[in-house]
Amino acid sequence: MKNFTSVYDIDNLQDTIAKALEIKEKPLENPTKGKGKTIGLVFLNSSLRTRLSSQIAAQNLGLNVLILNAAQEAWNLEFADGTVMDGNTVEHVKDAIEVLNQYCDIIAVRCFAGMKSKEDDVKESILSQFLKYAKVPVVSLESATRHPLQSLADCITITENWKEKRKPKVVLTWAPHIKPIAHAVANSFTEWMQQMDVDFVITNPEGYDLDKKFTKDTPVIHNQDEALKDADFVYVKNWSSFDDYAAMPKVEGEWMLTNEKLENTHQAKVMHCLPVRRNLELSDEVMDGDHSIIYQQAKNRIFSAQTVFSDILDNLNKD
Amino acid sequence: MKNFTSVYDIDNLQDTIAKALEIKEKPLENPTKGKGKTIGLVFLNSSLRTRLSSQIAAQNLGLNVLILNAAQEAWNLEFADGTVMDGNTVEHVKDAIEVLNQYCDIIAVRCFAGMKSKEDDVKESILSQFLKYAKVPVVSLESATRHPLQSLADCITITENWKEKRKPKVVLTWAPHIKPIAHAVANSFTEWMQQMDVDFVITNPEGYDLDKKFTKDTPVIHNQDEALKDADFVYVKNWSSFDDYAAMPKVEGEWMLTNEKLENTHQAKVMHCLPVRRNLELSDEVMDGDHSIIYQQAKNRIFSAQTVFSDILDNLNKD
């Protein structure tokens, strides 16, 4: 692959998962694949798992790693084209990207949704500039509408936890929060589940339907109990309204995931991308109980990143 | 050793110091001992010496190093158990630790005393969670009540500077400051001196006695001149009141260490953990004079960290 910003950059998802599981078996098998090459990890937002797992993945492949906390360490970036830069912004993002082109063989970037302008977020106003101006491969470390390295880790985790012949039922359930949260993880998980051999449904309160561009034909059920019935995997995640962008319409009923709610599932495994707000999104008992495969997901972030970096390096080394 | 958070994690202090001095002789003797292993350095507080010396120590052993400035780079952590996370905290520390378990072979953490709640600080409310939830070895980079890597460096430095047969007299003297400072360095130095073959006394103004749990039978003298008499080593450090927690009761007399005060010592060597406030804790003339072995202490931070990491790796590699 050249870039990695969504599931559509993957040729064959099953092969990719198989590759990731091989890498998980022997993560240090190719310690010089990235030798003499440099990956730049650019953070426009906070990060724990992505920051650390990407570094480990890169080190496992022998890549040099440059980390840039752009806002704190470098310059306040301008994103608008053609503007007269006589305000607070010091460097245009396209100039920063062009400099990264000079310094890096791969550019990875985290650029969350601003949650201010629906139009800007939907059109990926930041990531799109990286894709436009980068001359080296670009990896999304979560963008306004997608979090593909998380989703690949989610697919790896589901695969590891499903040994039956029948298709598993996977439910993405909305959870409560106290502030408007982006749609990236939910959109992305939806897209990847649509490519997996699973029965996939989404459940969220009225007013919280995700962008139809991502949900497509996936059933969206507004009754959480009904959706959870017979689930094998339950993915917990909050998001704000898409239609009334970033609003938090009033919600009827209790949506926090509890052990009680898991009772009418098939002993479902519980997933979450982290960070999670305990006793708001899900209860302590779920988080700390046997249902949770949440930390396994976190661990698999190493192998999703390593699989992607490895594939990009294969491509670069071919040239 | 498994964890390293106090002198009680050391089997034999003399052997450990001897080992550290060997490492100081040949720091690059074991460049692959940590190969394929990762240490996570987690900073909840500022750091210069600890940050840099730990990195050098880890690199000398071939460890991969991940640095996390938790507050600035990742998420605002919750420390209370069972709480409904509907406030400003985004991730529970136990989830962050469990993720670090997935990514690291050793977790090192700096978590200062908050100096707000005596109870929280005394019970090591943060470090204790690391010890509870970490499944890999934990190294303290200074916690609420102790700074053991500093103390080990202090022991190395005293050993290097004492060639006589008789026991040296070591004095820990309180010094002035402008704000309430934690007890960690003073407590820790006290604990380690109690294990060393030295005559050890503490001097501080009335109202500033350290926690009896640490001082035990060590003499505490409220007259600085009397305490300094015939000293061979003088360790300068400020701390706030323990009894009236974090208060700064009015102090009689001059406590800043000066050359004049050193006159009735045995040409005592002067120590400080740094950072030091010049002309408040000690005078320029002391800091820049021949008595000071303060920078040597700073250098020995590399070898105290390398000795500890090396011992932990031996243990891990044995498994």
Next chain:
Amino acid sequence: MKNFTSVYDIDNLQDTIAKALEIKEKPLENPTKGKGKTIGLVFLNSSLRTRLSSQIAAQNLGLNVLILNAAQEAWNLEFADGTVMDGNTVEHVKDAIEVLNQYCDIIAVRCFAGMKSKEDDVKESILSQFLKYAKVPVVSLESATRHPLQSLADCITITENWKEKRKPKVVLTWAPHIKPIAHAVANSFTEWMQQMDVDFVITNPEGYDLDKKFTKDTPVIHNQDEALKDADFVYVKNWSSFDDYAAMPKVEGEWMLTNEKLENTHQAKVMHCLPVRRNLELSDEVMDGDHSIIYQQAKNRIFSAQTVFSDILDNLNKD
């Protein structure tokens, strides 16, 4: 060379440029020259290019790299000598430097002009302390009055872009800005151009003449059109008043560089050290057009740093 803080630390500029171009051809030719040695990159200010290019240069030579964002990660530094540190500063810069001496084989530091006190900036109040107290080589990553790694990269870039026999005409032109900017890049470029085999002139509005200590006999022309005539290279840069220190006297006419202004040059190549404020210092059409060699300058920052580090290592290894 021992230290690198200005062009006067270079023996022979032509040889140094030739060396840099060799390194650019084969940057990974000496991957163990820095083995077992450590460079500390200390940032007292923001940095993108310097931060990343210095890391790459160091890694290419096998140096261990320690990065310290001093203000955010360590302690608030005191710079005044002899002061009673009873205010906001926690560690004296000379103690921090002495600790860096213990930990590093090379210290590189970025310390911008404060733009408050002309006297402090002119006497390099921060860099001078590094030069005074460091016992290992010091590299400037931009100081109050100079930016020598940028200037060396500029010389490399001009050399790469000039194949004619005659001397090129190089013009340093002032550009508009919205706040008082330091003189370091302009001073430094001036000093280096005076050592190059070029015809060099400076153009700026009345009231913006640089420090005579740097401009010496270089012609300073207050009419931009006249200065640009027949230029082969145009270096764009803002700076504030030197005489009326850090003031921004009212400027007559338009000084932003545009394609129209380039028309009476010899198809001049346009240079800028970045970050640049588009449509304020120069127009989008210039920045994105064929005249610009600005990104090539940015790339050459790697090789200017690597040339300097390499030379310093040769010196260290000789000892």
